[in-house]
Amino acid sequence: MIEKRITENWDDICSRLGYEAIDIPGRRTIFDFACKIDNILFGFDVKTKDLDKSKYSDGGVCAVGNLLKYMANDKGVFVIVEFGHDKSTTKNNSRDIEYIRVAPFHTLPTDIFRIENLGTGQVRLDYTLNQVWDEINWGRTYHEFFEKFCNLAITHYKRVKSDAEKRITSIVKFKETGYNEFKFIK
DSSP, X not given: OHHHHHHHHHHHHHHHHTOEXXXXXXXXXXXXEEEEETTEEEEEEEEEEEOOTTOOOOOEEEEXXXXXXXXXXXXXXXXXXXXXXXXXXXXXXXXXXXXXXXXXXXXXXXXXXXXXXXXXXXXXXXSOHHHHXXXXXXXXXXXXXXXXXXXXXXXXXXXXXXXXXXXXXXXXXXXXXXXXXXXXXX
């Protein structure tokens, strides 16, 4: 609902702030909406965090390659916009927004990131912006971010390469034994 309301009003919001609104992208873009401020591209990704402790959120952001292309090739600033919400104490079936946090992705603490999945690798956030707010490095440059993030990505891809090779070996052995018993080699 929050993302929809922003999207519906994006042109007006940008106009009132003196920014150049960018057309709302398709599903494959890493951001939900974007604008140019002083000729710099800013892409905003809305995250909503249900503060109910029994609810789960995977913290999914985007593919590693898409993030690096956007930041390095497009020279874009990728911004996370997080809304923490909880069940309303006064109205049935409504939500109260408890906080709003906004921060450029490259300023977030390194230990917030994890990369999962074989293939492209998906960037996920282990913590909410609200949890790490006091640890954000507002002065971190792209170069400093890339130094840390690329090492994390390389470690991930080396691990999944090893995992994939073990899986291939397991399947080859399965074929060689006449498809009698399958088990993954650890």
